[in-house]
Amino acid sequence: MEDTKMKRYVSPRETLAYGFANSGQVFGYNLVAGGYLSMFFTKVFEIPPAAVSTMILFLGIWDTVNDPLMGAVVDKTRTRYGKLRPYLLFVPLPLAVTTILLFSGPLILADTKKTVIKIIYMYLSYFIWEFFYTIGDIPFWGMSAAISPNPADRTRCISSARFLSGIIGGLSTTILVVLMDLSNNGVIALSLAQVFCLMAVIAATFGMALFSLAGIFCKERVVQTVKEPSVMEGFKVMFKNKPLLLIVSGNVIGTLGGLAGVFQTYYFAEVINLNSLMLLLGLPGTLVGWATYLIIPKLKKRFDNRRIVFLNGFTRLAVSTAVFLIGLKWYDRIAVVVPLLMLRNVVFSFFDTINSVVPTEMIGDTIDYMEWKTGERNEGVSFSVLTFVGKLTGSVSTSVATALLPVIGLAYTTVNGVQATVKAPHTDIWIWAFFSFIPYVLSALGLIPYIWYDLTGEKLSTIRRDLEERRSTLSKQVSGGDGIE
16 A cells, blocks of 8 residues: 655646656657557558568667666766756757658658668668667656655656656557548548658657656656766666566566557558547547546555556456457458457556556666665666666567568558558458457466565565655755755
8 A cells, every 4th residue: 555644745737747748758659659660661661571670679679788778877877957857858859850850761762762771761760769769768767766755746647647648649649540541542642651751740849848848847856875876886786676677577578468559550551441440449448548547546555566467467368368259250340340349448448557557666666675775776777677678569579560461461562653552361360360369368478477576565665664764864964954855
C-alpha cells in the first residue's frame, strides 16, 4: 500500500506540465513505433525489407550500450538546475529537426534511383534521430523518480504522463491513418511520402513545444549526493541492482511481444484494406483506458506491483488465444472482426493503462532500493534500462517483422508507376496470427523472472521509511539546512 501521509511536493500545475510534455514526446515517437517505421521505409521509401530489418536490428543492439552509457553520463551531471533538467531544456530543438529529416527522405531523394543512397540516408537519419531521442527520453523518465520523494506524487506524475500521452500523443497515429486512407483513395492530393513528411513537421513543432514543458516547469526534489560518480561507476551500477535486473530480464525475454503492434499495421493496411478502421475498434478501449486511471490507486491497495504484472500477462494470453481461435475463419470479414477486436481492446486497454504506470513505478522503487543499499541514486542508468528495453522491443520486433514479410509472402512492387501489393495464398492468415496470437505467447515468457522479484510489501515500506530519515539529513548537508523544496 502507498504511504498517503507523506507531504505532497508536486503541484497539480507541475503534474500537468509533466504529462503534457510526455504527450508531445509520444506524438513524434508514435510515428516510429509499431509498424509505421517499417511501412514507411519499405512501402514509401521503397527500400528492400532485408536492408530495413538489418538497420533496425543493428541500431537496436547499439542501444544496449548507448542507453546505459547515456544514463551514466546523466548520473554524473551536476548543475544548479539538477542532473536531469538541463537535458530536457536542450533536446527539443535538435529532436524536432531530426524528426523532419527522418521522414523527408522520399521527398529529398525523389529523383534518386540508387537503392544504396536511400539506405545510407536511412541509416544516418535514423541514427541521428535515435541519438537525440535518447538524450531526452532518459532524463525525462528519470525525472519521474527525482521529482518527489513521495511515491504518491510519482504515481500522479506517471499517470498524468501516460494519460495525456494516450490522448494527445495518440493523435499522431489517428491523423496518420486517416490521411493514409484519404491518400490511397485519391481524396486528397498528397502522396504517402508527403503524408509522412507532413506528420513529421507537426510532430516537430506542436509535439516538441509540448515536450519542452518538462524542462521549463519540472524540478528535481530528491537530493543527490555531492560526489559525482564516474561514467564507468554509473554504468556498472545496474549490474548490482538485482530487482532492476529481474525487470530487465523479463522485458528482454518478452521483447517479441512487440510483433503484435507491427503486424497490426499490416493487418489493417493489407488484409482489411482500411487503415482507419483501427480507430473505430480502439474507441471503446480508449474510453475504458481513461477510466482505468481512476481505479489504479484502489487496485494498488489490493495488489502489489508484482501481482499486477502477473495478472496482466496471464489475462492477455488467455484473451488473445480466444480471439485468434474465434477469428481463424473470419479474420478478413469486417462484420466479425469489428465486435471481436473491440471486445479484446476493451480488456487490453484496461491492462495497458495499468501497465503504463506500474513498470515505471517499479524502476523508481529499484532506484530507492539502491539508494538504501549504497547511498547513491542512479536515475539516469536505471531509467536508461527502461528506455532501452522499450526501444529494443520496438527495434527487434520491427526488424523481425520486416524480415518475415518475404517469408509470409508479402511484397511491394511498382507497376506502370503505381505501387502494388503482392501476396502469397496464406499471407493473410499469417498476418492474422502474428497480429492476434503469436506475440502474446512469446510475451508471456517474460513473466518468469518476476517469480524472484521481492521488492514489495513490508520490505519496500521499510526502505521508504529509512530513506525518508536519511534524505532529511542529506538535505541539510547539501542545502545548509533548507531541506527539500
